[in-house]
Amino acid sequence: MTRAELRASLSLAALYLLRMLGMFLILPVFSVFARDLPGATPELVGLAISAYGLTQAVFQIPFGLWSDRYGRKPLIVLGLALFALGGALAALSDSIFGIIAGRALQGAGAVAGVIMALAADLTREEHRTKAMALIGISIGFSFALSMVAGPVLSTWMGLTGLFWVITALALLGIALVFTVVPTPVVTRFHRDTEVQTASFGTVLAHPELLRLDFGIFSLHLILTATFVVLPVLLKDRLGLPTADHWHLYLPVFALALVSMVPFVILAEKYRKMKPVFLAFIALVAAADLGFVWLGGNFWAVFGLLYVFFTGFNLLEATLPSMISKIAPPDLKGTAMGVYSTAQFLGAFAGGAGAGWIHGRYGITAVFLYCAAAALLWLGLALGMKPPRHVSSLLINVGGLDREQAARLSARLRQIPGVAEAVVLAEDGVAYLKVDKHRLDQAALTALFQDLAA
Missing domain, CATH: 1.20.1250.20 (MFS general substrate transporter like domains)
Incomplete structure (x- = not known):
């Protein structure tokens, strides 16, 4: 850079x-x-x-x-x-x-x-x-x-x-x-970060993307609902003054961040994305169920929060990566726009739903609400296809007409390790999905050197 x-x-x-x-x-x-x-x-x-x-x-x-x-x-x-x-x-x-x-x-x-x-x-x-x-x-x-x-x-x-x-x-x-x-010299539309309204139908009809949208909806529903009642539980049931809540959150969050790293490596490097993903949804569900029965013991709450945040952190990091792997290369921005909308709707549903449940049925019922959301998500995620282990790659190709862009797309798809390639003349950009372990970098470099010449 x-x-x-x-x-x-x-x-x-x-x-x-x-x-x-x-x-x-x-x-x-x-x-x-x-x-x-x-x-x-x-x-x-x-x-x-x-x-x-x-x-x-x-x-x-x-x-x-x-x-x-x-x-x-x-x-x-x-x-x-x-x-x-x-x-x-x-x-x-x-x-x-x-x-x-x-x-x-x-x-x-x-x-x-x-x-x-x-x-x-x-x-x-x-x-x-x-x-x-x-x-x-x-x-x-x-x-x-x-x-x-x-x-x-x-x-x-x-x-x-x-x-x-x-x-x-x-x-x-x-x-x-x-x-x-x-201040940018030029402001222009970017398909990898911005929404194409004309492509909403394509994204919303994609079953794998919809599973991930439901996933981020559920994850933020659970997070927000949990924090509607967790501070009350810590103060009223455990007798922990609000000023001291950070004494619990800081070590739990630090341990959770360290603990998730090996599983991220397992998911990405060793290509175990789906089993790791499913296991951590189950962990979040188990943590919320644990609060139902063990919410009155400090060390039990400490352990359950550790499990919860480990699961939350890994899922929060993994979901956008999976969107990037699954979305069509030229519709990543649109897919992320729908995904983000689902995330914020989940936060709203979590807080509003947890407040209503807390008022009528108490704290325990809120944790059951969170566990039910996690288990429903787990059920839907079981049917997901294992995500391809690909990365997004954008390459500036300069000025091309549509026929040249189509030919370049075809040539790019013939390079080993290139899973998808879309070259758009109006953008002057090649949108690629590549498997970095299989990518023939020399062939890719040679192709663009020929193009430049």
Whole structure:
């Protein structure tokens, strides 16, 4: 990567971290603090936690489309401004209803896809995977940091202060856009990061992609539902002060991250993706069932959280990789757009559903709800085809007419290790799916040298 590409990637990863940190900070503490708000009920607490998911699902694809027309940076600034206004509204509210409105407004600033599109504008095709990897790392880090910072900050400054911190993070993100994030020379459509509305039918008719969409819906339903009741369980059943919850989350999350690494290697290097994937869905289901019977013992909760986060982290990392392997090479952006919509709808269903169940049937029933979602997902995943062990590869081919693009596609498909190849003249890009262990790199290089000559 050039210095400009590295700067773009790091600054956008930082921007993503600030936004996601602002979204996650309340997750480990809100259900405890919100009980004292006027008008609060378990149903409304669950809705406040998850309201952002519904508005994010509604607006994330439109924001991406608008950014093609009005520019990336203006849409990112608009989205962050909405996020800041939502945080301020929640901070100034003295009832649960104002916080629900603030959280919904935060979700309406749905700039995740726009940030990905801007990363594509600022990096060359052959280095785009590295930029996306940096952004992906920032998402995981923001979640881990929120598990520690949320309990600490809320103890110092209360829920109101926490929402002001979230507002400040959004404003810091806006400053970052103006001062650090580069402005692209050219803004254009990228099939690997953006949605093609005309191709929704193709993606929605793909059974393997739909299984993965249901998977991310279920995973975020389970995560959000769990955190509707977990902070209450830790405080009320285990007697652990909210300020000390991070003492549990930090070692559990660190151990879980280390533990998942061998299984990622087993899935990717040794081509055991499906059995590892299924096993970790079962682990998440087992952890939630464990909370039903063992939720009153500290060390049991510690162990169950370790199992839960190990499963969650691996599945969260594996699902987008599987989307990339399965989606048609020129429809990856569209597939990811549908996938992201399913993710946010899952978060909404998890919080709203868990709040309703908690209010009527108690904490134990929420864990049963999560376990049932995981077991249903496991049943659907059993029928999935083992994913091919391929990687996406984008190559700039320059100006070609349609006939030349078709001939190049055919020649690329003849190279050993190239599973799929689509060359689009209007993009000037070859979209490939390759098996890196079988790819004849010399033949691929020679073909493009001949093309250049």
